[in-house]
Amino acid sequence: xxxxxxxxxxxxxxxxxxxxxxxxxxxxxxxxxxxxxxxxxxxxxxxxxxxxxxxxxxxxxxxxxxxxxxxxxxxxxxxxxxxxxxxxxxxxxxxxxxxxxxxxxxxxxxxxxxx
Amino acid sequence: xxxxxxxxxxxxxxxxxxxxxxxxxxxxxxxxxxxxxxxxxxxxxxxxxxxxxxxxxxxxxxxxxxxxxxxxxxxxxxxxxxxxxxxxxxxxxxxxxxxxxxxxxxxxxxxxxxxxx
Numbered sequence: 001x002x003x004x005x006x007x008x009x010x011x012x013x014x015x016x017x018x019x020x021x022x023x024x025x026x027x028x029x030x031x032x033x034x035x036x037x038x039x040x041x042x043x044x045x046x047x048x049x050x051x052x053x054x055x056x057x058x059x060x061x062x063x064x065x066x067x068x069x070x071x072x073x074x075x076x077x078x079x080x081x082x083x084x085x086x087x088x089x090x091x092x093x094x095x096x097x098x099x100x101x102x103x104x105x106x107x108x109x110x111x112x113x114x115x
Numbered sequence: 116x117x118x119x120x121x122x123x124x125x126x127x128x129x130x131x132x133x134x135x136x137x138x139x140x141x142x143x144x145x146x147x148x149x150x151x152x153x154x155x156x157x158x159x160x161x162x163x164x165x166x167x168x169x170x171x172x173x174x175x176x177x178x179x180x181x182x183x184x185x186x187x188x189x190x191x192x193x194x195x196x197x198x199x200x201x202x203x204x205x206x207x208x209x210x211x212x213x214x215x216x217x218x219x220x221x222x223x224x225x226x227x228x229x230x231x232x
Contacts, residue, residue, distance in 0.1 A: 033218045043204065045223040052218075091158065093221075100170045101218045103148060103208075105158040 002027045004094050006106035013082055014114050021077040021109045023092030029053075034068065034075045035093040039108070045091065051075065082113045117141045121207050121224035129232050133195040136227045138207030139188055147190045148221060149175075149182055150206040158206075164190065165212065197231045204228050 003026040036048040120139040149161040162172040162182035208221040
């Protein structure tokens with residue numbers, strides 16, 4: 001069975017703090033993809049990053065960075081020097097090739113960045 | 116700028132009425148997903164199409180919900196009869212699967228907010 005767990009329901013930080021959003025996934029398949037999406041208050045889900053199971057390199061994009069560790073089945077997301085505009089719900093998702101590439105979403109983490 | 120388009124954006128209806136939500140996927144995408152988002156359940160997968168064929172609709176209440184893709188440019192989700200518990204935001208998403216090990220990201224529409232009174 002496939003599952004994505006985002007244990008942090010809600011996080012509040014003060015602007016300029018660093019914050020890490022946790023994502024733990026479960027799958028027995030060896031070929032899969034991991035994703036992060038942002039859902040701002042406007043409601044639309046915005047794609048942030050895609051990673052496949054064979055690429056464990058960490059990635060940095062501006063203030064965003066992602067740490068993929070297969071050994072712990074985790075794909076954590078760090079925002080450095082957070083800003084108020086980062087306030088949103090963030091979803092982690094898993095897509096498994098042997099299950100018709102279905103997407104499984106975590107329950108989301110709501111990030112509140114206060115000025 | 117290619118986008119997934121959903122209509123209506125908002126719908127208020129009375130219990131028992133039929134509701135149809137429409138989605139225009141991004142041209143060239145071969146997968147379409149319907150998700151329902153509520154505070155309690157998060158993002159629930161309702162239906163999934165690839166190349167217009169339904170691959171999975173196990174998450175959808177079969178007695179009242181139906182999903183179709185009459186052509187590559189249109190996906191529909193229908194609820195008949197609607198109930199208050201169907202109130203939620205319904206998202207359509209499209210993506211491209213190029214091969215067994217090449218899954219692209221999903222692009223989401225803005226959602227259809229349904230309120231059933």
